[in-house]
Amino acid sequence: MKKYQEDLEKARKEVFEELAKVDKIKNLEELKIKYLGRKGIITSFLKNLKEVPTESRPTLGKLANQVKDQVEAIFKKRIKELKIREPSEEKRIELLDYTLPGRRGWQGKLHPITQISEKIIGIFYGMGFEVAKGPDVETDYYNFGALNFPKDHPARDMQDTFYIHDDLLLRTHTSPVQIRVMEKRRPPLKIIAPGRCYRHEAINARSYCTFHQVEGFYVDTDVTFADLKGVLSAFVWELFGKEIAVRFRGSFFPFTEPSAEMDIACVNCKGKGCGLCKYRGWLEILGAGMIDPEVFKNVGYDPEVYTGYAFGMGVERITMLKYGIDDIRLFYENDLRFLRQF
Amino acid sequence: MKVSYKWLKDLVDFDWSPEELATRLTDAGVEVETITPLGMGLEKVVVGEITRVQKHPQANHLFVCEVEIGSEFLQIVCGAPNVKEKVKVPVALIGARLPIGVEIRKTTLRGVDSFGMICSEKELGIGEDQKGIMILDSRLRIGLTLTEALDLEDCILNLDLTPNRADCLSIIGVARDVGALFGSSVKKPQIRFNEIDELTKDWVEVEIEDPAACPRYAARVIKDVEIKDSPFWLKRKLESVGMRSINNVVDVTNFVMMETGHPLHAFDYDLFSQKKVVVRRAESGEKFITLDEVERSLNKENLLITDGKKPVAIAGIMGGMESEVSSNTKNVLLESAYFDPRVIRRGRIFLGVSTEASQRFERGMDPNGVVNAANRACQLLEELADGKVLKGVVDNYPCPIVPAQVTLRPRRVNQILATDLKSKEMVQILKRLDMEVSENQDLRVTVPTFRPDLSREIDLIEEIARIYGYDKTETSMKASGSLVTRLSEEDRFITRIKHFLVGKGFYEVLTNNLVDPKILKRLCPEISTVNLQNPLSQEMSVLTGSLVHNLLGVISWNKKRKEEDVRIFELGKVYLTRENELPKERLHLGLALSGKREMIHWGTEETEVDLYDLKGILESLASNLGVSFHLNQEKTIPLKSDSSFQITVDGTKVGILGEVAQEILELFEIEGKVFAAELDFERLLAGIPMRKTFQPLPKFPPVNRDLAILVEEDVLSERISDKIKTVGGDLIEEITLFDVYRGKQISPGKKSLAFAIRYRAKDKTLTDQEVEGIHQKIVLELEKSFGAILRKQ
Numbered sequence A: 001m002k003k004y005q006e007d008l009e010k011a012r013k014e015v016f017e018e019l020a021k022v023d024k025i026k027n028l029e030e031l032k033i034k035y036l037g038r039k040g041i042i043t044s045f046l047k048n049l050k051e052v053p054t055e056s057r058p059t060l061g062k063l064a065n066q067v068k069d070q071v072e073a074i075f076k077k078r079i080k081e082l083k084i085r086e087p088s089e090e091k092r093i094e095l096l097d098y099t100l101p102g103r104r105g106w107q108g109k110l111h112p113i114t115q116i117s118e119k120i121i122g123i124f125y126g127m128g129f130e131v132a133k134g135p136d137v138e139t140d141y142y143n144f145g146a147l148n149f150p151k152d153h154p155a156r157d158m159q160d161t162f163y164i165h166d167d168l169l170l171r172t173h174t175s176p177v178q179i180r181v182m183e184k185r186r187p188p189l190k191i192i193a194p195g196r197c198y199r200h201e202a203i204n205a206r207s208y209c210t211f212h213q214v215e216g217f218y219v220d221t222d223v224t225f226a227d228l229k230g231v232l233s234a235f236v237w238e239l240f241g242k243e244i245a246v247r248f249r250g251s252f253f254p255f256t257e258p259s260a261e262m263d264i265a266c267v268n269c270k271g272k273g274c275g276l277c278k279y280r281g282w283l284e285i286l287g288a289g290m291i292d293p294e295v296f297k298n299v300g301y302d303p304e305v306y307t308g309y310a311f312g313m314g315v316e317r318i319t320m321l322k323y324g325i326d327d328i329r330l331f332y333e334n335d336l337r338f339l340r341q342f
Numbered sequence B: 001m002k003v004s005y006k007w008l009k010d011l012v013d014f015d016w017s018p019e020e021l022a023t024r025l026t027d028a029g030v031e032v033e034t035i036t037p038l039g040m041g042l043e044k045v046v047v048g049e050i051t052r053v054q055k056h057p058q059a060n061h062l063f064v065c066e067v068e069i070g071s072e073f074l075q076i077v078c079g080a081p082n083v084k085e086k087v088k089v090p091v092a093l094i095g096a097r098l099p100i101g102v103e104i105r106k107t108t109l110r111g112v113d114s115f116g117m118i119c120s121e122k123e124l125g126i127g128e129d130q131k132g133i134m135i136l137d138s139r140l141r142i143g144l145t146l147t148e149a150l151d152l153e154d155c156i157l158n159l160d161l162t163p164n165r166a167d168c169l170s171i172i173g174v175a176r177d178v179g180a181l182f183g184s185s186v187k188k189p190q191i192r193f194n195e196i197d198e199l200t201k202d203w204v205e206v207e208i209e210d211p212a213a214c215p216r217y218a219a220r221v222i223k224d225v226e227i228k229d230s231p232f233w234l235k236r237k238l239e240s241v242g243m244r245s246i247n248n249v250v251d252v253t254n255f256v257m258m259e260t261g262h263p264l265h266a267f268d269y270d271l272f273s274q275k276k277v278v279v280r281r282a283e284s285g286e287k288f289i290t291l292d293e294v295e296r297s298l299n300k301e302n303l304l305i306t307d308g309k310k311p312v313a314i315a316g317i318m319g320g321m322e323s324e325v326s327s328n329t330k331n332v333l334l335e336s337a338y339f340d341p342r343v344i345r346r347g348r349i350f351l352g353v354s355t356e357a358s359q360r361f362e363r364g365m366d367p368n369g370v371v372n373a374a375n376r377a378c379q380l381l382e383e384l385a386d387g388k389v390l391k392g393v394v395d396n397y398p399c400p401i402v403p404a405q406v407t408l409r410p411r412r413v414n415q416i417l418a419t420d421l422k423s424k425e426m427v428q429i430l431k432r433l434d435m436e437v438s439e440n441q442d443l444r445v446t447v448p449t450f451r452p453d454l455s456r457e458i459d460l461i462e463e464i465a466r467i468y469g470y471d472k473t474e475t476s477m478k479a480s481g482s483l484v485t486r487l488s489e490e491d492r493f494i495t496r497i498k499h500f501l502v503g504k505g506f507y508e509v510l511t512n513n514l515v516d517p518k519i520l521k522r523l524c525p526e527i528s529t530v531n532l533q534n535p536l537s538q539e540m541s542v543l544t545g546s547l548v549h550n551l552l553g554v555i556s557w558n559k560k561r562k563e564e565d566v567r568i569f570e571l572g573k574v575y576l577t578r579e580n581e582l583p584k585e586r587l588h589l590g591l592a593l594s595g596k597r598e599m600i601h602w603g604t605e606e607t608e609v610d611l612y613d614l615k616g617i618l619e620s621l622a623s624n625l626g627v628s629f630h631l632n633q634e635k636t637i638p639l640k641s642d643s644s645f646q647i648t649v650d651g652t653k654v655g656i657l658g659e660v661a662q663e664i665l666e667l668f669e670i671e672g673k674v675f676a677a678e679l680d681f682e683r684l685l686a687g688i689p690m691r692k693t694f695q696p697l698p699k700f701p702p703v704n705r706d707l708a709i710l711v712e713e714d715v716l717s718e719r720i721s722d723k724i725k726t727v728g729g730d731l732i733e734e735i736t737l738f739d740v741y742r743g744k745q746i747s748p749g750k751k752s753l754a755f756a757i758r759y760r761a762k763d764k765t766l767t768d769q770e771v772e773g774i775h776q777k778i779v780l781e782l783e784k785s786f787g788a789i790l791r792k793q
């Protein structure tokens, strides 16, 4: 036991002496293997523990571990010191060119439609709207009937439709979500419903067969046209800036009455008139209105008790206006040179 | 619908400029899309009189004219055959730029100087006639500008009407809105004409077989008409609103339609085989030639006007060729009727046509405006065709349609609009829209039948709002509604996954989910797709069933444009049909990867992506979400047979991953390797632990040991690490495979795998011996199970 202790102490001293002489990392590494490697001198003390009498094993074991920790620590310290010193020698040969490009990883981007959708949803979420969704494939009832589009009415021409069969179609707007939510729940309801829609229209720079809409509606006991104007004005100011002028004008949607169209001052010419706004100074941004009593009746709400507003906007259109994109097809080509820009 | 500014001015007083008028109408829901000025380019065209015509000395077909334009005489060379002395003509002066794009300059024609041009209607852009120069009314003053002389200056408002506003398909209807907005009333034309003693009812009787489809049919007869060209003013009016002049009789019916909205039809009375009009449904398969000379096959949806023997028109849609008014017509049978809008709509959709008449009837005409429209036409036929109007109207109207009575509560108006309008103001607005109102506490409103879109209180509230002005109503900037808004777990994870992948260098794509079934079926032959009945094309006729399919399209697009390094994902739906139910729509996450592993960098070697890049991304995603993915070999069609795997979470299949098969890449004309994965988002979501529980940090130190073994190639590394875990049990904290080596010193068919194992006990410090013991056990077990050979270092 005594012998073990002495040898250990001797080895410890040796390490410190040899360490003092070393001034190259390479030599230091060799020294480290000599003492701390698998068959290193300090390591072997721990291995030899099984040969000492059982009763002194705990004390010696503790001691050996202490020495090992101490030696490991001093090596770590020396390596650090030498590392700081050595590069300065290399510097004389190779200058650090900090203008060389760094090691960058690939960077992706969200699709511009997603970026603007997230923004739109975020604004309404902040105003207390909850997100709801519905299927892309809808029945005639949810897409038209319940929304007060009578069969054989010219209002149906407003939305050219893809049919699966006579009763099944690709939704032409996100408004069916209004019906689905109202059927299941009771007011107050403050809902925003983003989603994909489809129109049977020829594909060109202005129109595409699929697009994204964000629908919103609020039903409660005393919702007024003023609330609608307020929420939409606040939304547009958040999205396009506080100074932008807005106007509401009459329109027609079968599921709202009164119906309105909301315009903003042209983002390009600030209202003076240009090609983008067809020299009107205004850009159509969304459709809205007070929910038609027929719609309430269809979902079993009493229109004398509840009133509400609804609105819907095309995300592609808003994105095009925000970024000055002039061809809707770009969104669905997914050209990386396009996606990289946003 | 085109509306002439000047025509409106004839019917209602207002002092707005065309631009201001357009804004007012648009605000009130009658959208003016564009304003087209007329008479532009005619500033330097004046009325002149030809005072002398001489043959051109050098050319047979040319004449040298002397033209007086007031202050002076001009010498003009002209080639028109109808040029003659003492007629008044439009003269374009030097410097004029005509609407057709011609600029007038001084020219020399075969040696004779010419100082202007005598113009045809066509050259002036005011008519179709180009046979010769336009001959003007001899009473016009010489030297007057042509626009002044012919009253040509006008603006055309192009309306984009919503389908509810049938009434605005007429100038009077638009004038009514203008009057309501401005505060004046419509000056309807006075209808006055003479009737001769002969009775209409002796000439024609009207029989309606289907009064539901045709609630009213009125006929008048005008004898001895003279078919000729319409006068200039009538031609101009029709042309200004986009209609072509045909002859005086047809023009009168079109004029009355534009003015009142009501479509009329003029038949050649003498072509009827008997003195009778019978309105009936068509037989299915019945043939009829319409006036556009097309033979149409009809069905029961079509309503026919017949003479009791043969059809003469398709009711409300188009007249027949045989009974059309022609230059031989002597006697005219004038039809003014009201048809059920749904019948006209179904009929014209069946025929696949849309006409001025059908557009109006399907939106709803005024059943009580029928006789008025007929009479207005009689007045004009008497005036312009010298017709003799027979006495009386044969008016078959068995069940008169009465105006709707609507109760309007002023309180309700203010409640919905958040306005503070007085009952009086509401009454004023409604009356300006030609409604009758009786005032009590609530208002009793009689809605005229020309506004079939107004039948409820809420409809009248909209009328008040739009005439009062949407911009004059309040805007409330207070918040209301519930206090809490929720975001679903699904939405939170969608956002999280999207942002995670973007951070990993992936571009999000949104693809057209209407795809080509031929190609889709090559990727997933068993899928039962959702098929469109009326696709735009075969290439876009089914809803997609595979995001990998859609992503390959994007990769192809980009590679063709020299974008070779593509890392993309889409979170989108796939669609599958189901019996008697809405199709199944499942949200999927698709990823695809192709090209270089890393961006080109001076310090990095260039390598191509492989399976482990995609697998690594998914493993990182799994770790982000707190799940773990396992792969099992499973053949899926779009993937290469030896590189096709299913991904499972806790034994549930959530998706596929692998290298896209060569024959699939060829379909998309893609060169180079593509690795792709597709996961079912709902199943993935189900595997994510929603509740997290804290684990106390370890109190005792770990012991690290490395283990390098040689095994046969076909031994999967995961089997080995699983075995290590089984043998080591709780004491094994972590196993990391840090090296895979083949080659020098390793015999062929074998590979070297090196694992770093971290041992740790929860309750004590592990001694070397304890670790060594387990480690040896592991080595033995690996030797036994896999024939592994321990590599000495």
Ligand SMILES: [Zn+2]
Binding pocket: A266, A267, A268, A269, A270, A271, A272, A273, A274, A275, A276, A277, A278, A279, A281, A282
């Ligand atoms: Zn503009």
